[in-house]
Amino acid sequence: MSSLPETPFTLHGGCNCKALRYTFPVPALASRPIVVPASADAGHGDIRLPMFNVDHCNDCRRASGSLTNFWMVAPRSDLSFQCLLRDGGEERIQLSGDELLFPSPASEKTFIVHYKSSHNDTFGADCIRAFCGRCGTMMSTGYFPWQLPIVAACSVQMGTLDREDLEKDGVRLERHLCCENGIDWVVKMVSEGDKGLQTSANLPKHPSWNMSDVMH
Numbered sequence: 001m002s003s004l005p006e007t008p009f010t011l012h013g014g015c016n017c018k019a020l021r022y023t024f025p026v027p028a029l030a031s032r033p034i035v036v037p038a039s040a041d042a043g044h045g046d047i048r049l050p051m052f053n054v055d056h057c058n059d060c061r062r063a064s065g066s067l068t069n070f071w072m073v074a075p076r077s078d079l080s081f082q083c084l085l086r087d088g089g090e091e092r093i094q095l096s097g098d099e100l101l102f103p104s105p106a107s108e109k110t111f112i113v114h115y116k117s118s119h120n121d122t123f124g125a126d127c128i129r130a131f132c133g134r135c136g137t138m139m140s141t142g143y144f145p146w147q148l149p150i151v152a153a154c155s156v157q158m159g160t161l162d163r164e165d166l167e168k169d170g171v172r173l174e175r176h177l178c179c180e181n182g183i184d185w186v187v188k189m190v191s192e193g194d195k196g197l198q199t200s201a202n203l204p205k206h207p208s209w210n211m212s213d214v215m216h
């Protein structure tokens with residue numbers, strides 16, 4: 001489904017005021033983690049990270065204030081953040097994905113703020129969102145603790161990617177998640193407007209976060 005380049009490349013992004021910047025080196029295709037193995041029944045190949053999706057869930061809508069959210073799902077260990085210090089100056093400190101996603105001694109020195117928006121019973125984890133406390137950009141969503149039998153992942157708002165990376169070949173939406181929870185007209189609008197995407201004439205639509213279920 002993904003049409004990302006198969007060779008390594010790097011994505012960059014950050015918040016609106018640039019207090020938080022991140023780097024995401026994407027390895028060659030064979031090294032990208034598989035989160036859902038290929039299924040002949042469901043008609044898809046291996047689903048690997050990074051993955052780009054539209055999320056219609058209510059928690060993301062309320063927390064972001066946006067009718068829908070476009071996420072880049074990435075392995076947490078591959079992300080690194082370069083953050084300005086709260087006490088001023090242009091010095092930046094390097095934070096790992098986990099240090100930014102969740103409250104940590106390192107994140108307290110920066111402009112990052114966190115908010116627990118919900119508890120996901122299916123994942124057995126809290127949904128923790130990271131924002132820039134200076135400009136308000138919602139950067140990411142991550143589950144803590146991570147208890148799923150796949151690589152620890154997080155979701156980064158696609159809108160925080162630098163424009164040249166959003167325009168990069170293959171950086172395109174791949175699927176809709178949580179359609180059943182969405183506002184009907186928003187799901188319809190996003191669906192009917194997606195025919196021009198290069199990845200497919202019609203994106204796969206999943207009733208929930210579970211990508212083994214496809215809506216027909």
Ligand SMILES: [Zn+2]
Pocket residue numbers: 015016017018019020132133134135136137
């Ligand atoms: Zn900011």
